[in-house]
Structure formats: C-alpha cells, structure tokens
Amino acid sequence: MRSRVPRYAxxxxxxxxxxPGLARAQATASSGGATIAVALDAARGLEPRARTEIVAVLxxxxxxxxxxxxxxxxxxxxxxxxxxxxxxxxIARVVHxxxxxxxxxxxxxxxxxxxxxxxAGAGALRAGLxxxxxxxxxxxxxSRPATGALVVATxxxxxxxxxxxxxxxxxxLAESGADGEALLQLQSDVARDVAAGVAPRSAALERARVLxxxxxxxxxxxxxxxxxxxxxx
Amino acid sequence: MSEHRERDxxxxxSVEEAARRLARPVPASPSLVPNVMAAIDRRGLPRxxxxxxxxxxxxxxxxxxxxxxxxxxxxxAGVFVGRYSRWGIERHESWAAGQSALALTATAGxxxxxxxxxxxxxxxxxxxxxxxxxxxxxxxVGDFNGWRADATPLVRDPTTGLWTVDLPISAGRxxxxxxxDGRWMADPQSPRAPEDDFGRPNSVLVVNREASRx
Numbered sequence: 001m002r003s004r005v006p007r008y009a010x011x012x013x014x015x016x017x018x019x020p021g022l023a024r025a026q027a028t029a030s031s032g033g034a035t036i037a038v039a040l041d042a043a044r045g046l047e048p049r050a051r052t053e054i055v056a057v058l059x060x061x062x063x064x065x066x067x068x069x070x071x072x073x074x075x076x077x078x079x080x081x082x083x084x085x086x087x088x089x090x091i092a093r094v095v096h097x098x099x100x101x102x103x104x105x106x107x108x109x110x111x112x113x114x115x116x117x118x119x120a121g122a123g124a125l126r127a128g129l130x131x132x133x134x135x136x137x138x139x140x141x142x143s144r145p146a147t148g149a150l151v152v153a154t155x156x157x158x159x160x161x162x163x164x165x166x167x168x169x170x171x172x173l174a175e176s177g178a179d180g181e182a183l184l185q186l187q188s189d190v191a192r193d194v195a196a197g198v199a200p201r202s203a204a205l206e207r208a209r210v211l212x213x214x215x216x217x218x219x220x221x222x223x224x225x226x227x228x229x230x231x232x233x
Numbered sequence: 234m235s236e237h238r239e240r241d242x243x244x245x246x247s248v249e250e251a252a253r254r255l256a257r258p259v260p261a262s263p264s265l266v267p268n269v270m271a272a273i274d275r276r277g278l279p280r281x282x283x284x285x286x287x288x289x290x291x292x293x294x295x296x297x298x299x300x301x302x303x304x305x306x307x308x309x310a311g312v313f314v315g316r317y318s319r320w321g322i323e324r325h326e327s328w329a330a331g332q333s334a335l336a337l338t339a340t341a342g343x344x345x346x347x348x349x350x351x352x353x354x355x356x357x358x359x360x361x362x363x364x365x366x367x368x369x370x371x372x373x374v375g376d377f378n379g380w381r382a383d384a385t386p387l388v389r390d391p392t393t394g395l396w397t398v399d400l401p402i403s404a405g406r407x408x409x410x411x412x413x414d415g416r417w418m419a420d421p422q423s424p425r426a427p428e429d430d431f432g433r434p435n436s437v438l439v440v441n442r443e444a445s446r447x
Contacts, residue, residue: 038379069405076376077430080408083380084417084431094430116406116439123427123437147406148439155424155437180441187424 036062039075042082050088054078057092057099066118070102073119101125108134114145120154121146127154133167140174148180149173152187159191160200169208176212186211352423352438358401359440361411363387366394368414375409375435377402382412408435 036058043051061074077098081091105121106113108131121134137153138146149170156166173186186207193203352361363371371387377400378384387396408426410417410433419425419434426435 073376076380080380081431083374083382084433086431090431115404120406120439127427145441148441151406151424151437151439154427158425158427180439188422
C-alpha cells in the first residue's frame, strides 16, 4: 500500500494537470506577468557573468519578500531586455538597479501596498523623486492605491516638471478626492501643454489647480479621454 | 621536421606488428557468458520510469477501499477544477465593476486614421485599440506577455481598419508598447515608462481596483 501511494498521487496529479479547466485557471492566474522561472529560463542564453548576476538578484528579491507583482515586474525586466536585444551586461545592471529601487520603495511605502505600487514607487525613485515624496503621495492617496499618482508624477518629471512641483500637483489632486481618471487627465493635459510650449512647472500646477477644483462626478469611460482646453502660455 | 618523419618511418614495422597482434581474435573463456548472465541477475533490472510504472498491470489491482478513495479524490478534483475555473472568470467581473485604467482613453470617438491608440477597461479586462488602416501587422508587447512580439497580435476589422485585442489583465502597473510592422512604438497617449532601460520607450498602464470612496 505504501508503495502505491506515490503512484496514486501521481495519477491524480496527472489527471488534474491534464484538465483544460485548470489549465485555463492557471492561465488566468498567471496573466499578471512574467514569473521568475520564465526569466531564469530566458536568461539561460546569456553569458555566464551576466546570468549569474541576474540569478543572484532574482534570488535576493525572492528572499527579501517583495510582493508577487513586484517580483513579476523584476522578472519582466529580464525578458524585456532579452527580447529587445539589449547587451547582457546592461540587462544585469538594469535588473540590479530596479531591484535596489524596489527595495527602497518597499521600505518607504510599507507593507500595505496595492498591486503595482512598489514598481511605480521604484520608477518614481529612479526618475528622481525622494523617499519623502513617495510618502507624501502615499498619504495623500489615503485608502486608494497610490500607483496612479506615482506614475503621473514620474511622467511629469520626465516631461521637465521639477520633482517638487510634480509631487505638489498630484498631491493636490489626490487630496481633493480625485480618482484615476482625473490623474490621467492631469497627465495628458500637462503632456499636451508642454508639447505646445507651456513651461512644465506652470502646466503642472495650473492643471492640478483646475482639476482639483472641479466637482467630482461619477466617472464615465466615454469622457475620460476628452482633453481640457489648453492653458494660456 | 625531417627527424620526426625518419623516426615515424623507423617505427612503422613495430606498429604494423602490434596491429597484426590486435587483429587476431582472442579466444573467449567458456565461462564468460554464464558469468555475465549471473552478474546481470545479481544486479537486477533497471528501475522503470514513473509513467511506465503507472501503466503496469499490477497498478490496477486495487482493493475496494482504494478504488473508493480514488473515485472520491477524482470527484473532489473535478469540483476543485470547476470552482477554480469559475473563480477565474468571476474575479475579472467583480473587479471590473470598480476598476479604472490610468491609460484609459475614449474609444467612442476613435476613427480610422493614422496611428491613433486607445486603451479602455471593459468587463473582462482591458481592450487595446489601434487605428492604423495602412499597416499590415500589429501586436502588443509588455509585462503581461513576456515581451514576445508574437504573443498578442491585434485583430484588424477590415471595415473600420481598427486593430483590437482584449486582455484579461489584473490590477497592477504594466509597461507596454506596440509593434507595428516590426517597429516598436510607445503609446503616445499614456504615461511614459520612466525607465527607458533598453533604448526603446515604453508606456505605462495602471489598472486599479479602486477602494470604496470615503
């Protein structure tokens, strides 16, 4: 009987694994992104030094207790670099930098984080935000995920808005109770204004002022992308 | 060089003699075959693979209790699989009610024209729409599909020229880009990914599961 238990378990596992229902469920569960296993498999073709460094970083990330979505984002960096044809040393460096930023964001944002917050926080830190800026944005977002506010602040910095003003703009909007659509509106309005020649700082602060003073109405996807009139230069 | 050749010539007869000796058949001992067979018997047969053992006839010799256990387990597995599958679908439906995508743009007004992109949330996930009637191939690459250009092709509606694809993306932050006729391009209407790490810019999509408004 004892020797038959493994056979029985193996048969059961084979039956369950072969089920199309479970395969569908697994596909659904894994649709969130790349896994560490996928990244390690993809890294097999890299030169040994870069591969060793990548494996070490991924292992450290797993042991450090990064949430699953952050691990997935880190693993995705590996496969992104490989599929974009980047040099192995560069991939290893980027993965290392991303991991360091994620660890910093994790310690700043605390254990209560929404999906994507650590990756967004890491991106913000890499773009030049300080740790206290992340804390301000997290606090201003209250019970909502801070992911969107962090991404919009980072986008504005990349468009030339000084970090302090980008943070002030998203904090003002978040504190007014604005939702993700208002944040998107801020991002797209500032992007358009900057492209039209408005000073980035003015664009961010003025757009945040206008949007935060708007009465909040139930969101409708059809109106989410409609641009506001450009602010005067 | 010539010294080596002379030495090779001098050794040639001895090499030939060695080759002649080696070519002769060596008479085998009469006890060789029985000894080999006895050694094989002592060592036993090699272990068979797990699948082969599973398929052995003795596997089917189960007691009534074992048969009952197996049937109950298979039934339980069926229930588990069914529930898990349904949960996978229901999960999207339930979070779709309160979610928003930061890259959300209106698709209602999108008309065929040069490269216009929209991303919208719908009950089963996120829909990516690209208006590019002149191009031949469009696909989506990103954190959600392992950055493989062949993983998520967009389908073209021949009447409108709109390319679309629906993805069951869960809440989170994703970097992504489009590949249009082999050319990687970011979505100009979405936030830029801050980390342009590999030379080709990406966009960011944030799918939130909004907390209740307070």
